[in-house]
Amino acid sequence: MSSIKDIQDEIVSEFEILGDDKESTIFYIMELGASLDAFPEEERKEENIIKGCQSKVWLVADEQDGKINYKADSNTDITKGLISLLLRVLNNRKPEEILNAELDFVSRIGMGSIIGSQRSNGFASMIKQIKLYALAFQTKQNV
């Protein structure tokens, strides 16, 4: 499996191809959202909603062979696209890898100007919640 760094580089070069055109960048993000794995309906409940996101985001995680598997969804396609990028970088990794991940692709692709500052905050909340899960699983593994 490629490293977190390699995948981030990959994403950055994909976005570079799109260039400065904001519209095609958003189209691309929305398409990524459409390819997100289906979210289990029974998990679509209040306690799995991430606070601080302007659009609704649900996130759950479980552990398999020491690695964390995240599933997430949103009611907006752009947010789904952003989730799919995050999960592409962080899914199916060990908790410590996730906790130590330096997510620089976010600023390198100029996410702020793509999604605006309000959604950037929501994006930050998503990353925080992903790391909180990783921390919880790490603690559990160490007991």
Add this chain to the structure above:
Amino acid sequence: MSLNIDQIRGLFPVLHQEVHGKPLIYLDNAATTQKPQSVLDALSTYYSHDNSNIHRGAHALADRATRYYEETREAVQEFINSKESAEIIFTKGTTESINLVAQTFGRKFIGKDDEIIISTLEHHSNIVPWQMLCEEKGAILKIIPITESGEIIFEEFQKLLSPKTKLVSIVHASNALGTINPVKKIIDAAHEVGAKVLLDGAQSTTHLEIDVQDLDCDFLAFSAHKLYGPTGLGVLYGKREILEAMPPFLGGGEMIKEVTFEKTTYNVIPFKFEAGTPNIADVIAFKSSLDFIKGLGKKNIKNHEDDLLAYSNELLTSVKGFIPVGTAIEKVSVLSFNIKDMHPFDVGVMLDANGIAVRTGHHCTQPLMKRLGIDGTVRASFAVYNTKLEIEKLAESVAKIARIKNK
């Protein structure tokens, strides 16, 4: 008279810019309108030449600033045709105007088991102050229901009215849907049971001719920034006898009477409600906004905006997946809509990428969105400087975006 829109656009520096490499199309006018050069100049002139505190100090600058400040009050009086300028109180905006009434009129005249009526269409700023008051006083908030098209059901309103009704506080034109309420009928019916009526004129004052004497409303609240004027400034109109019976809002007024010079000892209306140094510069500049509107003529502005609204409806109705939200017969120039299977946020971001500024979300009307069973809408709202060409660009972009999910 038809207006020369190109010439009008020339008066608004902010309109002439690109966003994301596309010419800006500003269609978020219900949130706030842009300001003409004359308003910007008035602000700059005030600070460059006249800056001084008002209603105090007997020097030339203070006199001048006071005179200009009071001239705006007279211009507002004329703008809404109130009987006298003393009935015009400057506030921070619609929100503060409504809170002022809740905290003074409400606290004094509304008690346990009394009723306040609002409608399903209200902006949060015409809901929350009354909820706060009801909680404090044990009063009861009643809500006028609406139809699917976004119009209040007048018969239901009549059923809510009773001698217990102390106040009807209702939006004149809905910010989320554009619906114009039949306020004259509402006011007359409310007065019959002895209730007072507050109109939230945040959206109506910029589009409709307002005559508070003819309407006979007891209060009218509105914001300068939606009238091509400065931000952080609003108006509360109230009938003299009611304002006089109300206690002051912010403390200090009566103290001031004891400690300042003769010229400053105001505690009559409107000064009773304007404690502290007010927003002098913005008040003075606001006169230029009112002059701008007067110069064009509200009828002409409304005609142009009605044309834009009709044109946008015509173009967008044929877009596959277009769902209009709020289809009242009487509307101000607000076009609220959704695209089938798309979230309004996504549509808004895509429009922004096309240089088109709209508002998306619940528009501070969450109970209304809940009633309509939606999360929110995309809202394009038009002002006098918008053009048919801009509407065509909007329709083109919406069509392109809608095709993503509506092939």
